[in-house]
Amino acid sequence: MGSSSDALIIRHDFIHLPRSKLTAASTGSSIHRFFGRAYLSGPFTADDRMKIPKRLAPLLEEGLIDEVIGQLMSGKEATVYVVRSGESTRCAKVYKDAKQRSFRQAASYRDGRKVKNSRQARAMEKGTRYGRQMQEASWQNAEVDALFRLADAGVRVPQPYICTDGVLLMELVIDEVGDVAPRLNDVDLTEARALELHALLLNQVVRMLCAGVIHGDLSEYNILLAADGPVIIDLPQAVDAAGNNEAASMLKRDVDNLAAYFGRFAPQILTASFGTEIWALFEAGQLHVDAELTGRIEADTRPVDLDGVLQELEETRLEEEARVRRQQELSAGR
Numbered sequence: 001m002g003s004s005s006d007a008l009i010i011r012h013d014f015i016h017l018p019r020s021k022l023t024a025a026s027t028g029s030s031i032h033r034f035f036g037r038a039y040l041s042g043p044f045t046a047d048d049r050m051k052i053p054k055r056l057a058p059l060l061e062e063g064l065i066d067e068v069i070g071q072l073m074s075g076k077e078a079t080v081y082v083v084r085s086g087e088s089t090r091c092a093k094v095y096k097d098a099k100q101r102s103f104r105q106a107a108s109y110r111d112g113r114k115v116k117n118s119r120q121a122r123a124m125e126k127g128t129r130y131g132r133q134m135q136e137a138s139w140q141n142a143e144v145d146a147l148f149r150l151a152d153a154g155v156r157v158p159q160p161y162i163c164t165d166g167v168l169l170m171e172l173v174i175d176e177v178g179d180v181a182p183r184l185n186d187v188d189l190t191e192a193r194a195l196e197l198h199a200l201l202l203n204q205v206v207r208m209l210c211a212g213v214i215h216g217d218l219s220e221y222n223i224l225l226a227a228d229g230p231v232i233i234d235l236p237q238a239v240d241a242a243g244n245n246e247a248a249s250m251l252k253r254d255v256d257n258l259a260a261y262f263g264r265f266a267p268q269i270l271t272a273s274f275g276t277e278i279w280a281l282f283e284a285g286q287l288h289v290d291a292e293l294t295g296r297i298e299a300d301t302r303p304v305d306l307d308g309v310l311q312e313l314e315e316t317r318l319e320e321e322a323r324v325r326r327q328q329e330l331s332a333g334r
Contacts, residue, residue: 194265218254
């Protein structure tokens with residue numbers, strides 16, 4: 001292809017350009033290298049700019065963003081774009097409609113989320129069109145609320161700026177050379193580095209729990225490796241630790257996911273029980289952000305209270321029957 005300035009540059013890898021080169025205006029060429037897509041180009045013209053996504057048009061009109069640089073990735077719940085706001089490069093997360101998402105709003109994630117407006121709560125319970133719209137808004141707001149809450153608590157999450165009309169504008173996480181930060185899953189690790197990152201992320205899980213939040217879907221696929229360490233992303237399914245009946249199992253699953261991944265590089269992690277230990281400290285009111293974890297727990301050798309267990313099962317059965325009756329009555333009254 002030679003060294004001609006008109007030569008096409010086509011990349012098919014998953015490496016990301018430094019922010020300063022995202023539009024490469026100084027060379028007269030546009031080059032895009034984002035997750036899952038790569039293309040371009042010779043001399044840069046206005047026609048080379050990507051078509052503005054419909055959901056981002058209002059943000060441009062209102063001056064919240066000045067330019068849509070390109071698509072970063074498309075996932076099970078949203079499509080993320082790199083955008084420019086003044087002198088800053090940020091990302092805009094455009095949530096997909098419920099019918100387009102592959103990630104479903106399981107009842108276990110919605111458990112414990114409070115809706116103050118009684119009309120909205122009834123509509124959501126009945127599953128009306130308005131109720132589904134409110135449920136969708138609640139799903140999106142959960143991530144925004146969690147991001148602000150966790151950022152204030154010192155948890156390593158992207159800094160959120162604003163959420164409007166189903167678009168979340170937030171910090172673009174970059175690595176040490178200014179490229180878009182890679183996912184943890186895309187990085188090769190040594191045993192020592194795996195142990196280091198595992199310890200750092202356990203501390204983030206603890207900090208989240210101290211702030212009353214559990215990620216609910218934490219894995220190597222929603223952790224980015226920024227210049228100064230790991231950053232946790234994708235929080236629409238985040239749950240309230242005190243209000244969700246499945247909080248303990250979700251916390252343990254998040255921690256087990258980390259262990260399964262890092263255990264590939266440092267097998268000794270697989271024998272620890274950090275999730276159980278963290279939750280036990282939380283329940284006992286002894287968890288704090290600098291808690292020293294051992295991964296070891298003492299086995300409970302007390303005899304099982306069989307009568308108590310049977311009573312609890314019966315109470316759960318009666319509660320479920322009552323819930324089903326209420327649902328049937330609501331459905332019949334539509």
